Amino acid sequence: MATDFFQQQDSARRRTVQLVVYFVLAILVLIALVYGLLLVFGQQRASEPVEWWQPELLMVVAAGVGILVGGASLFKVAQLASGGRDVALMMGGVEVTGTTTDPRQRRLLNIVEEMAIAAGVPVPPVYVLDESGINAFAAGYAPGDAVVAVSQGCLEYLTRDELQGVVAHEFSHILNGDMRLNVRLIALIFGIMVLSAVGRVIMSLGGRRASGSGGRDSRGGIMMLGLGLFVLGLVGAFFGRVIQAAVSRQREHLADASAVQFTRNPDGIGGALKKIGGLKEGSRIANPRAAEIGHMFIANAFAGEGLFGLLATHPPLIARIRALDPQFDGQFPEVRRVDVDRRELEGPRPGRVPPGSKLPGLPGIPQVPQVLLPVLGFADAAAARVGQIDPEAIQHARALFASIPEALRVAAQEPFTARALIYALLLDQRADLRNRQLVRLKGDAEPPDLAATVRLVAPVQALTDNLRLPLLDLAMPALRQMSPPQHQAFRAQVEALMNDDQRVSLFEYTLRCVLHRHLDAQFLPQSSRGPMQSSPQKLVSPMAKALSLLAWEGQPEPEKANRAFDTGMRSFIGDEYTVRLTPREKCGLAEFDVALQTLNQSVPTVKRRIVVACAACIRADKKVTVRETELLRGICDTLDCPLPPLAMVETQ
Amino acid sequence: MDPIVIVLLVILGVGLLLVFWLIGIYNGLVIARNRFKNAFAQIDVQLKRRYDLIPNLIEAVKGFMAHERETLEAVINARKTAMAAEQKVAANPAEPTAMKELNQAESLLGGSLGRLFALSEAYPDLKANQNMLALQEELTSTENKIGFARQAFNDFVMAYNNQRQVFPTVMVAGMFNFAEAALLEAEKQEREAPKVSFK
Numbered sequence: 028m029a030t031d032f033f034q035q036q037d038s039a040r041r042r043t044v045q046l047v048v049y050f051v052l053a054i055l056v057l058i059a060l061v062y063g064l065l066l067v068f069g070q071q072r073a074s075e076p077v078e079w080w081q082p083e084l085l086m087v088v089a090a091g092v093g094i095l096v097g098g099a100s101l102f103k104v105a106q107l108a109s110g111g112r113d114v115a116l117m118m119g120g121v122e123v124t125g126t127t128t129d130p131r132q133r134r135l136l137n138i139v140e141e142m143a144i145a146a147g148v149p150v151p152p153v154y155v156l157d158e159s160g161i162n163a164f165a166a167g168y169a170p171g172d173a174v175v176a177v178s179q180g181c182l183e184y185l186t187r188d189e190l191q192g193v194v195a196h197e198f199s200h201i202l203n204g205d206m207r208l209n210v211r212l213i214a215l216i217f218g219i220m221v222l223s224a225v226g227r228v229i230m231s232l233g234g235r236r237a238s239g240s241g242g243r244d245s246r247g248g249i250m251m252l253g254l255g256l257f258v259l260g261l262v263g264a265f266f267g268r269v270i271q272a273a274v275s276r277q278r279e280h281l282a283d284a285s286a287v288q289f290t291r292n293p294d295g296i297g298g299a300l301k302k303i304g305g306l307k308e309g310s311r312i313a314n315p316r317a318a319e320i321g322h323m324f325i326a327n328a329f330a331g332e333g334l335f336g337l338l339a340t341h342p343p344l345i346a347r348i349r350a351l352d353p354q355f356d357g358q359f360p361e362v363r364r365v366d367v368d369r370r371e372l373e374g375p376r377p378g379r380v381p382p383g384s385k386l387p388g389l390p391g392i393p394q395v396p397q398v399l400l401p402v403l404g405f406a407d408a409a410a411a412r413v414g415q416i417d418p419e420a421i422q423h424a425r426a427l428f429a430s431i432p433e434a435l436r437v438a439a440q441e442p443f444t445a446r447a448l449i450y451a452l453l454l455d456q457r458a459d460l461r462n463r464q465l466v467r468l469k470g471d472a473e474p475p476d477l478a479a480t481v482r483l484v485a486p487v488q489a490l491t492d493n494l495r496l497p498l499l500d501l502a503m504p505a506l507r508q509m510s511p512p513q514h515q516a517f518r519a520q521v522e523a524l525m526n527d528d529q530r531v532s533l534f535e536y537t538l539r540c541v542l543h544r545h546l547d548a549q550f551l552p553q554s555s556r557g558p559m560q561s562s563p564q565k566l567v568s569p570m571a572k573a574l575s576l577l578a579w580e581g582q583p584e585p586e587k588a589n590r591a592f593d594t595g596m597r598s599f600i601g602d603e604y605t606v607r608l609t610p611r612e613k614c615g616l617a618e619f620d621v622a623l624q625t626l627n628q629s630v631p632t633v634k635r636r637i638v639v640a641c642a643a644c645i646r647a648d649k650k651v652t653v654r655e656t657e658l659l660r661g662i663c664d665t666l667d668c669p670l671p672p673l674a675m676v677e678t679q
Numbered sequence: 680m681d682p683i684v685i686v687l688l689v690i691l692g693v694g695l696l697l698v699f700w701l702i703g704i705y706n707g708l709v710i711a712r713n714r715f716k717n718a719f720a721q722i723d724v725q726l727k728r729r730y731d732l733i734p735n736l737i738e739a740v741k742g743f744m745a746h747e748r749e750t751l752e753a754v755i756n757a758r759k760t761a762m763a764a765e766q767k768v769a770a771n772p773a774e775p776t777a778m779k780e781l782n783q784a785e786s787l788l789g790g791s792l793g794r795l796f797a798l799s800e801a802y803p804d805l806k807a808n809q810n811m812l813a814l815q816e817e818l819t820s821t822e823n824k825i826g827f828a829r830q831a832f833n834d835f836v837m838a839y840n841n842q843r844q845v846f847p848t849v850m851v852a853g854m855f856n857f858a859e860a861a862l863l864e865a866e867k868q869e870r871e872a873p874k875v876s877f878k
Contacts, residue, residue, distance in 0.1 A: 087685060095692050102699045106706060116713040117706055126724040225691055232687075442721070443827035475823040508721060510834030513827075 032414030036631035039204035050215045062088045064255040100218030107210040111167025111174035120154030120176045125440025131182040144424035145416045147671040149503035160308040164323040165197035172548045173201045192295025199285035202414040205278045216267040223260025229253030276342045289416040297351035305359035409642040413668045427497045445505035447479035451487040453524040464527045492653040514550045537661030560629040569622035575609035576619045577644045595644025623665045704851045715835035719772035721828040729821045733758045743805040757788040775861035833862045
């Protein structure tokens with residue numbers, strides 16, 4: 028099984044396309060069937076034979092079914108696609124903030140923070156559901172607007188390793204693009220289900236209407252029509268569910284496998300699944316709204332597997348556990364509350380299974396492709412690490428985390444200070460420019476904001492370069508807690524601070540990419556994306572713009588810059604290209620930004636080429652600076668490909 | 680084809696879409712309400728933090744201001760009332776009467792703290808006390824955080840109130856008991872107090 032990030036994204040996308048095709052087919056079949064049903068119904072009531080070809084009737088039926096099913100599906104998509112936060116809020120989730128004093132919640136946050144930094148994604152908001160069962164879900168449309176929610180039962184019954192396994196499972200859903208797939212699946216089935224709802228209403232209405240006036244005949248006819256629609260809807264939804272459940276079960280297996288791969292510890296997720304089996308409440312979610320998002324959960328949220336498991340959204344628990352632990356005898360353990368051990372808060376233990384060895388019953392751990400050319404080797408390795416986590420990366424994340432000064436870590440936990448932290452990150456190293464920025468901040472911002480910023484200047488300036496982006500990732504959940512008006516003021520302030528020094532530095536640009544990308548997704552209405560580009564040939568011009576800037580950034584001399592540009596271009600498109608390195612003075616960040624936006628409109632396989640090309644260009648001089656890696660991170664972030672910090676360290 | 684049946688089907692279809700629409704509105708209200716409830720948790724953490732700091736403050740000033748007992752007791756009592764009110768609001772931030780109580784209790788606490796700090800100006804030893812300075816600094820930063828979190832909370836409450844007031848949401852809100860929520864006001868006194876001197 029392929030575990031490459033881009034392949035997973037691609038397969039999720041292809042599945043979505045397939046589903047839409049199936050869905051259109053299903054609607055056509057439904058229209059035909061409803062038309063037939065109405066004809067039979069008319070035949071029954073009329074004394075003479077009815078005409079079999081009635082275009083008007085077909086039109087009415089097509090319009091009715093189309094509007095109804097399509098409308099219902101769109102409604103559902105709109106409801107579920109509004110971002111992970113709304114889904115969590117709808118479920119009554121309570122956000123766990125960085126300021127929490129509850130040791131169990133703190134432990135959960137630590138696990139999520141480590142995992143996010145290890146994967147190179149901003150820390151997602153974490154929610155706790157007031158449910159005593161053990162369950163969890165990830166929601167959101169893209170890695171950028173994802174949230175993780177776990178039940179209170181998870182916090183109480185699971186050990187740190189098990190909780191880490193559950194979080195890793197959810198991260199796999201986030202990184203593999205499963206959530207978007209899920210939302211569409213749910214919506215399509217909901218649309219078909221509506222038809223049977225109509226049938227049910229007709230039946231009850233027909234029954235009531237006929238009891239007053241009208242003969243037995245018309246009553247029977249209407250009842251028949253209702254029954255027909257009801258059955259059609261149910262049958263349609265049944266097949267929809269079978270497809271959906273099959274897809275969903277496969278993604279669950281994949282997420283289990285990924286959870287083991289991320290933590291290299293089958294006992295983590297395996298232990299959590301065993302506890303679900305052993306707990307009286309199991310994985311039940313009492314909230315009635317859970318029905319709408321049942322497929323997002325880590326384990327079945329409702330009782331019963333339904334029709335021989337055909338409709339089960341998750342594989343049987345025992346099968347999932349056996350895949351992780353072949354020795355499992357089917358005896359679930361007795362589950363007790365777990366105390367938070369002080370030492371557990373210290374952090375993850377190294378994986379139980381040595382790196383590289385095959386895990387029992389699981390697809391092999393993907394090998395980082397061995398490429399002969401050193402330059403492309405680096406680039407491919409970087410691309411292969413996109414969207415991947417492993418225990419080393421988690422360890423590395425912990426090390427990064429530990430080397431961030433306490434004062435900054437605390438500041439990142441709370442919206443008021445997190446904002447000041449971003450301001451401080453944007454202040455220039457040069458004293459004169461910094462003073463100019465501070466004077467402006469004094470005029471625009473409230474006095475407490477300025478005071479908080481000034482307090483953070485010294486520790487931020489002392490920070491080593493490689494810690495700045497992880498710090499930004501850590502601050503993200505706090506920044507997301509702002510209200511829309513507060514975000515607006517913050518955004519304006521960030522822009523002003525950035526432009527104060529007349530020149531946007533690369534770090535500022537990267538910071539802006541990450542900030543805007545993830546905060547705007549939450550606060551500003553998002554326009555829908557255009558068509559996806561699947562041919563690299565059509566992206567040569569934006570790619571050349573992006574590579575030019577990268578080349579000049581690494582190499583001040585034209586000759587070397589040219590070589591870097593060529594290395595990147597050749598890796599992207601092969602030897603046949605006509606574009607040349609853009610002259611230095613024409614390489615602005617504004618054009619670069621536009622080029623990146625265009626490049627983002629491409630399918631995952633093309634994105635992989637883009638990432639590889641950028642990495643190859645950076646690596647052309649066999650030297651990778653922190654600034655270049657930051658820029659690569661910004662590029663990857665814009666392309667929705669999370670790049671782990673470790674990917675860059677290893678190769679230096 | 681019987682026209683009655685067609686009309687019936689059309690009405691049904693429209694009715695169904697209407698039901699979805701209403702469900703959407705209802706869910707929107709639930710989300711908006713949960714959003715400001717979550718925003719209150721932010722304030723709550725900081726309020727609790729401040730309540731925890733106050734006994735330390737009293738402990739620190741007691742030795743110096745032994746004969747200002749009245750002021751000290753006023754602070755202690757105000758803290759007690761505010762804590763009780765805060766617990767009520769934390770249980771349900773959507774309850775306007777509890778919020779009003781908290782508003783009053785908080786302004787009382789802010790006022791009494793303000794008096795305490797004003798009085799402390801008269802004690803040079805106390806002003807120079809390291810412990811006191813650290814506490815003052817801590818209280819100020821907590822105060823700032825409360826201010827920012829309160830702004831966010833009030834923004835979310837306003838958004839919710841506005842959302843529930845417009846037609847047709849107001850009908851859904853009425854049907855399902857989505858009551859108007861109260862803002863957490865910042866009393867003037869409280870905004871000023873406690874004073875910080877960076878000197």
